Amino acid sequence: MALAMFGASVSTVSAAVPFPMSSGNYSENFSDIANWTNNFASGIGAQYWASVPVNSSGSIPDGVKITVSTATFVSGTSGGVQKGSGNIQLLSTNGTDLTNADAIDLLLDFTGITAGTLSYDFATVFNSTGNRNGSLRVYTSNDGVAFTELTAASVVDFQNNVAFSKQISLVQLPASFTNSPTARIRFYDYNGTGPSGSSGARPKASIDNLVVTGTPISAGGPAGPMISNISTIPGTPVDTLGVTVQASVVDTARSLDAVSLAWGTSSSSLPNVISMAPASGDFWQTAQPIPAQTGGTMVYYEITAVDDSVTVQSPVLGYTVTGTGGGSGSAPVITSVYEASDSTLLVFFNVAVDSATSQTPGNYNVGGLGAVNAVRDPIVTSQVTITVRSIPAGDRTLTVNGVGDLAAHYTSNATFGFHFVDVSIPAGYYDSAIGQRGSALLITLHNIIRGHTALSYSSTATAFQHTDKRPDGNVWDVYSDVPGGTPPYEYAFGPLGSGGSEGIAYNREHSFPQSWFGGSVLPMYSDLWIIYPTDSKVNSERGNFPYGKVGTATWTSLNGTQLGNSVSPGYSGTCFEPIDGYKGDLARSQFYVATRYFNEDASWPGGASTNKSQLLPWAADQYLQWSIADAVSWKERVRNAAIYEYQHNRNPFVDHPEFVSAIYDSANAAGIGPAAMPAHVMLRAAMPTPFQTRTAIAYDLPRRGRVALRIFDISGRLVRSLVAGAVQEAGYHSIEWDGRDDAGTVAVPGLYFSRLEAGGASDVRRVVRLR
Secondary structure, eight states: OGGGGHHHHIIIIIOOOOEEGGGSOEEEOOTTGGGOOGGGOSSTTGGGEEEOOOBOSSOSSSSSOBSSOOSSEEOTTOSEEEEOSSSEEEEOOOSSTTOOEEEEEEEEEOTTEEEEEEEEEEEEEOOSSBOOEEEEEEEEESSSSSOEEOGGGOEEEEETTSOOEEEEEEEEOOGGGTTOTTEEEEEEEEOOOOOTTOOBOOOEEEEEEEEEEEEETTOOSOOOOEEEEEEEESSSOBTTSOBEEEEEEEOSSSOEEEEEEEEESBTTBOOEEEEEEEEETTEEEESSOBOOOOTTOEEEEEEEEEESSOEEEOOOEEEEOBOOTTSOSSOOOEEEEEEOSSSEEEEEESSOBOHHHHTOGGGEEETTEEOSEEEEOSSSTTEEEEEOTTOOSEEEEEEEOSOBBTTOOBOSSEEEEEEEOOOSOOTTTTGGGTTOOHHHHHHHHHHHHOSOOOOOGGGHHHHHHHHSBOTTSSBOOTTTOOTTSOOSOOOOSOOOOOOSSTTSOEEEEESSOGGGTTSSOTTGGGOTTTEEEEEHHHHHHHTTOOBOOEEEEEEEOTTSOEEEEEOSTTOOSEEEEOOHHHHHHHHHHHHHHHHHTTTOOTTOOOOTTEETTEEOHHHHHHHHHHHHHSOOOHHHHHHHHHHHHHHSOOOHHHHOTHHHHHHHOTTOOOOSSGGGOOSSOEEOOOBSSSBSSOEEEEEEESSOEEEEEEEEETTOOEEEEEEEEEEEOSEEEEEEEOSBOTTSOBOOSEEEEEEEEETTEEEEEEEEEOO
16 A cells, blocks of 8 residues: 555655654644744754655545645645644645545654653634634554554544634553554544535644653553543633543552642642542543633643552643633523423523523513523523423423623523423323233233334434433433533534544444344334434444443443443353443333334344343343332433334333333232232332432322322421322332422432322431432
8 A cells, every 4th residue: 555655755755753752751842843844854853753645545534545745834725734833733625525634743762661641732723714624633653554543632523713722631642652663643634524514714723732751661660540631621611611620540550549630820839629530431520620710811730649659640731711701792592401300491501691680580481481480500600490380292492581691691582492292101001001010011011012103214313302312402322421420522413423433423323233133124123212322433332242241341431331241140241331320221221122022023033132022031130130220210201201202102111110120020029000009108219319410219109199299408498399299090109309409409419308298198218419
């Protein structure tokens, strides 16, 4: 291939030499860039860089195909390598996406050195008019022929004439660099994808303050924590939002004792300390954000990780706060509306809103129904929870008047359309299941939910916008989300795609692999209870492996999902383990398949956890445990209701989680309904407790009657009425508490009491909410 000649070309033409990492860490701030000459032939520091010639092999963006040589510095709107003001820039032009690419290589000699990390400052440089995207991917190689992307160091799809900068911090270099005399880092710029409807020029990518680290292989001292992949959320801090910092912290020698962050507005003084807590996988994040600062402020921070022998600190990093004046020069814009309960909506604005006007209920209206309460989030001041009673199901419009930002810009008839679902179970839907258990119950449930309305496969992607939408309006991906925390990446709804690493594209995941039911066969192929929108890379890693408990992980996603050998009793093959927060969701989808397609599976090949549609004993036992440990969430109830609107069938195990035990727990002797009614009013323990964001409270009723279920704090003050005198049937019931009071305000962490009253009897349980 053309790149086989690449090494000789560099050494002969540009005389590039690798930087000797044995002399210390590599650092370049491009202060002498004005004196660098073509092909990096002269100029202070230029000798460690190499131009990359045109190469027609491969496809963009693979790090290999090059359409524009970087042997000569260019300027203005010309594609190639350019000299910035104290930085080096790359530009790929052309109005057709993914057609132009150029690159420059940094050469490094790691002889005797253990590879460390890469850090650099990225910024978009405006290029004439237009709003098309560009992309900068970072690749590594030891031979100049085979290149592997360093995903965490790449910046994909940045837009022309939209200010954007990002600090790439301490990205771990590949182990293959260790002791390698021919390591190279390639900065590969190409004309990225979109956005839809864009036109005109592409942006330039600016690279500055580049640092590569390493440590001598023979260095003494005990191993200790390693801090890498530091990032801020949001990536571009603004004056209206606090900033969360996250980093990968790994200690292969001992258990970590503590991780913390110190910050301040001077690099020489970091007096403010924030503890950091595990987030997902190896990532830790600040327990609370660095408070919002005024525009133009430079904030400095440093992460410290400690085990019982070693203390390690990151370099002092920093970010500049972008000023918005509390607004954008115009009124606040509604960016999302989320159905947070059957009577509350979570409203997202694009900027922080002021306390007085945002908490005036009269400023909010849904189709003629006025809000009766409005509470601004005390931390994320761009979010407001409003209470609106009796919203009917269907497409609705929220209208907001008189809500101002911090610069006194006020909404006037601002509107946002959203879809509201009825989460209640249709009357009589499960009447025929009363009193049944075991296979009789499974067959009855099958008869209730069979013959659903089958969608076309192409329409499932559109349906996701009702069934799997996060509160902020983005895709709810169970393979990347971190319940109660910050996900490593999010996707806006758009075209499906694929990528070789996480965070590039999302697509459709059949939680019950389609090869197990014979491929693209309806109705299974488009059954929304089987399909979830997930990151394409994680979907690919899962393949058609069954869900199970992983012993030793061979691959771990950024949110902690794992692939590895199974330690679920009864199965020792390879399995895929979702994080705890979504095990119940995915388990209940498996139970749905076994019920919906019972006796309709004669041609199914089946899989490692099933005999055709029916779960093998090991899988049924494992998923039963997961279903109990991860109770039905509000997310699932909304998803159930949304799918019901499309398919006209429901997941019985979301509506009645007790059905799982009634069918699959051989030790369960109790039926459901009159044949096995509870003997007395009983309030069950909240699941989970302690909890952070949501907990499920279940209870049993021996007979039909009026019910009250309320939450009280330790002083006896009423906090929330979950059920207020409604008439309910005898049997098992469950309701979720979202940790808010009746006004929609988040309850303070601490001890609470749930009290059930029905038929003249009562029961009380403790429930604890964590910070």
